[in-house]
């Protein structure tokens with residue numbers, strides 16, 4: 062008896078096998094490729110001469126920082142608008158603790174014209190705005206450090 066003949070594979074079958082292999086290789090490629098979620102590394106580093114104004118903030122716990130932002134006209138103007146956006150609903154536009162949300166808050170929102178507040182240093186005010194105070198929320202994530210200093214400069218005007 063003659064040995065069974067090897068099946069004759071048509072060129073069409075070869076072609077479709079090739080296409081299948083190609084497709085599978087593609088799948089594995091995509092499966093193994095690196096993928097990154099938003100905000101995940103690797104990130105581009107900032108240019109050498111950049112000043113990290115909005116960058117990571119390093120606050121030494123228990124330390125009172127010194128105000129690095131001069132109370133210029135520009136700083137006071139920025140502080141006023143930031144105060145009206147972020148603080149006035151509780152503390153009132155004039156800082157008297159009578160904003161629309163403030164009137165209904167669990168505890169009275171501090172009147173920023175008080176002698177006690179005047180005696181706080183700029184750094185004390187900055188720390189309270191950054192970390193929050195009692196039931197007042199902190200602004201570490203919502204405002205850049207420089208913006209918080211503008212607000213400190215502006216809040217100094219309440220007498």
Ligand code: HEC
Pocket residue numbers: 144147148149150151152162163166168169170171173178186189190194195196197198200212216
């Ligand atoms: C959701 C309402 C709310 C917002 C918004 C808010 N505060 Fe307050 N703030 C309070 C309350 C309430 C207190 C009093 C907390 C306490 O005595 O327990 C307070 C207290 C303070 C004090 C006094 C801290 C002390 O030593 O007694 C300062 C200063 C102050 N806030 C500044 C600000 C500034 C500046 C902003 C905006 C960046 C701001 N607050 C935003 C509710 C708010």
